[in-house]
Amino acid sequence: MQRITNCVLTNGEQALLLQKPSRGWWVAPGGKMEFGETIKESAEREFREETGLHVEGAKLRAVFTIVVLENDQPVNEWMMFTFHATSYKGTMFAQSPEGKLEWKNIKDVSGLPMAEGDKYMFDHILNDKDGVLHGTFYYTKDFQLVSSRLTLE
Template sequence: MARIDHFNNPNAPKPNSIMVAVTVFVQDEQGRVLLIQRTDNGLWALPGGAQDFGEYISETAMRETREETGVEVEVAGIVGIYSNPNHVVEYGDGEVRQQFSICFRGRYVAGKPRTSDESSAVRWVGREELDRLQIHPSMRLRIDRGLEQRQKPYIG
């Protein structure tokens, strides 16, 4: 399904849904960040997705990372909570979702990066490579905050 992110766009469509979602910031032993290239919009992003019924939010973070990347992680903290009402995601089926996402800090456990239906590419990315990749500004915010290793999570 096609996806269009509207970020601080006064002409964006009005949201008609909100859903609890996660992203996961995880680094390897060399400090590189695990990123996927999304199949729905071609942009690079942290792995993540929506919470399923009957699931703890930490389980969502671990499941989504495993499904999209093949990498097993455990939740080690929170990078931030992102609820900017000026960030809406428009889907091809008419849904326009207001962002609500918890970005978790994950700790690598096992596995090698591999693609999925939701990721056309998966790889560990060094800080010096980030500016060369197409990354949505809201996702780059999460990545940059994760790299800063803040003691307290961002809430906004």
């Protein structure tokens, strides 16, 4: 099972997002954990590698299991740990090695192209809802959402 970490950085009414070239979807910058890292270390490292910025005071806000199905059978599964930060240092890359970086108005994020499950994560974080959101999302191989379960802790 792959472990993925990411971080949503907000600054006032703006959120820094990354548009991935493969699907054109907007995501929170992040990526795969390396051996021996904590989830927080991974989220901070991945964010820095993709944006050039060092987030400070990141807090865990969502934990998801993503299951990809083929003929109703699981063929891939990963865990995603999402952090939120409001403070950072450094200079943002003019161009990320992973796609297009852009500050987006928080009220516009829900209308951007993205994975259906990410909409729940962004809603939870960007609307400043309390607690840690937990969920499982089931997708087809072409990332159409089949079903989901969500709980708030």
